[in-house]
Amino acid sequence: MRSDGAIMVGVAGGTLDRIVLGWAAEEAVARNADLLVCHVREPGEPNLARAGELEPTGSAELLVREAANTAHTWFPELTVATAVGTDRVVSALIRASLDARMLVVGARRENEVGGLRLGSVAEHVATNARCPVGVVRPPSAPDLLDVVVGVDGSSHSDVTLRLAAAEARRFGGRLIVVHAYRLPAPAEYGPNAGVDEPHHRAEAEELVERALDHLGPDRDTLKIETRAVHGSAADALLQAASTAAVLVVGARGVGGFERLRIGSVSQHVLRHAPCPVVIAR
Numbered sequence: 001m002r003s004d005g006a007i008m009v010g011v012a013g014g015t016l017d018r019i020v021l022g023w024a025a026e027e028a029v030a031r032n033a034d035l036l037v038c039h040v041r042e043p044g045e046p047n048l049a050r051a052g053e054l055e056p057t058g059s060a061e062l063l064v065r066e067a068a069n070t071a072h073t074w075f076p077e078l079t080v081a082t083a084v085g086t087d088r089v090v091s092a093l094i095r096a097s098l099d100a101r102m103l104v105v106g107a108r109r110e111n112e113v114g115g116l117r118l119g120s121v122a123e124h125v126a127t128n129a130r131c132p133v134g135v136v137r138p139p140s141a142p143d144l145l146d147v148v149v150g151v152d153g154s155s156h157s158d159v160t161l162r163l164a165a166a167e168a169r170r171f172g173g174r175l176i177v178v179h180a181y182r183l184p185a186p187a188e189y190g191p192n193a194g195v196d197e198p199h200h201r202a203e204a205e206e207l208v209e210r211a212l213d214h215l216g217p218d219r220d221t222l223k224i225e226t227r228a229v230h231g232s233a234a235d236a237l238l239q240a241a242s243t244a245a246v247l248v249v250g251a252r253g254v255g256g257f258e259r260l261r262i263g264s265v266s267q268h269v270l271r272h273a274p275c276p277v278v279i280a281r
Helices: 017-031 060-074 089-099 120-128 155-171 185-189 197-213 233-241 256-260 264-272
Strands: 007-010 035-041 080-086 102-106 133-136 147-150 175-181 224-230 246-250 277-280
Touching: 007 017, 007 089, 017 035, 017 060, 017 102, 017 133, 017 155, 035 060, 035 089, 060 080, 089 102, 089 120, 102 120, 120 133, 120 264, 147 155, 147 233, 155 175, 155 197, 155 246, 155 277, 175 197, 175 233, 197 224, 224 233, 233 246, 233 264, 246 264, 264 277
Parallel strands: 007 035, 007 102, 035 080, 102 133, 147 175, 147 246, 175 224, 246 277
Antiparallel strands: 133 277
């Protein structure tokens, strides 16, 4: 199953499919890319029985064909293709991510209070894919437009910021750039805790400004808000994302095969964000 530079979206026959499909289709239109609608059929998978608006069909081919027709109805100018594979879902999607522009999946599992949390397929794909991954859940409120991104001053952070800028152009809201900082241990916990905090805040603000210098023309055309936050990076991002359309974070490499995996902050926000999350690569 090849994606050849398309925005690739996985559908599974559940009630979240229309949200995930719509998000991916809008992404494809914004990026002037094709859309590939796919379903991976596990070996021995029984006939599909779909909930909500989609009637049971028993056919993976019909599932992706109807989803593609829906996307084309929404965006007639969009080129939409379909693919069905038989394999382990995670393995197939990770292989397909080698040549995808972005891979979009849904957070599907219901938690104990009726919300959506991250399913194992979405988590494994987001962790190991070779391209950017959008993990879509319904936003916390309708009509949200802001895009939140975390930066840390690294070269990979520049990639993350550029992807977030593209998302901000798509949504038309603010680009909220967040950097969280901690004080050195003696200053954080010692008898004079907090005394040097203004100095570290100024350094954090300078780091954000340097990151923005890499945006080029986007810096002048986007509505940008910067936040230097003393505290946990994950907490700062989740707080900012409470009123965001999407949260963009980076995949952090640590060498070897682990270079494909995401760091602890990204993993935490991926599991707990109230909005769609994009993992930048």
